Amino acid sequence: MLRCVALFPPDHGRGQPYDTITLDHSERRLRRKLLRLAGGDEVMVDFPQTITLEPGSALELEDGRFAAIVAAEELLYDVRGRDTAHLVRLAWHIGNRHTSAQLEAGRILIKRDHVLKTMLEGLGATVSNVTEPFFAEHGAYHSHGDSGHALLAR
Numbered sequence: 001m002l003r004c005v006a007l008f009p010p011d012h013g014r015g016q017p018y019d020t021i022t023l024d025h026s027e028r029r030l031r032r033k034l035l036r037l038a039g040g041d042e043v044m045v046d047f048p049q050t051i052t053l054e055p056g057s058a059l060e061l062e063d064g065r066f067a068a069i070v071a072a073e074e075l076l077y078d079v080r081g082r083d084t085a086h087l088v089r090l091a092w093h094i095g096n097r098h099t100s101a102q103l104e105a106g107r108i109l110i111k112r113d114h115v116l117k118t119m120l121e122g123l124g125a126t127v128s129n130v131t132e133p134f135f136a137e138h139g140a141y142h143s144h145g146d147s148g149h150a151l152l153a154r
Contacts, residue, residue, distance in 0.1 A: 001034070001044055002041055003061065004045040008057060019065075028053040028055075029052050054069065076131065078128045082124060090123060093123060099113070
């Protein structure tokens with residue numbers, strides 16, 4: 001088992017990684033975890049606090065090599081409203097159910113859930129199946145008061 005000794009940001013410029021690790025949205029949010037690379041090697045990560053691994057970032061391993069982070073494709077719904085005001089109302093209903101969501105200018109992405117789909121369609125949304133990487137908002141309380149807290153100015 002290898003050990004991670006550092007994390008490089010997406011623009012690290014360190015050349016080609018020796019391997020990759022593909023993680024879904026929830027798996028990319030971690031503090032301490034054993035991860036399996038595409039080639040089968042295992043890597044232990046143990047960060048001082050919970051972080052989100054961004055696609056394109058890289059884990060530096062104790063032997064000097066590094067492994068790139070890849071966002072997994074996930075089964076999602078693409079939710080669209082009639083107009084901006086309608087989309088905002090749909091976002092409120094999604095948030096009211098404490099559902100992770102990726103908010104974009106013309107759409108909202110959520111993980112597939114037939115109950116939510118029925119609710120959203122009942123509210124007049126257009127809901128389509130898509131498969132793509134998911135980058136949901138973490139929410140106001142994801143970091144529990146540390147300097148990365150979403151409610152603190154950046």
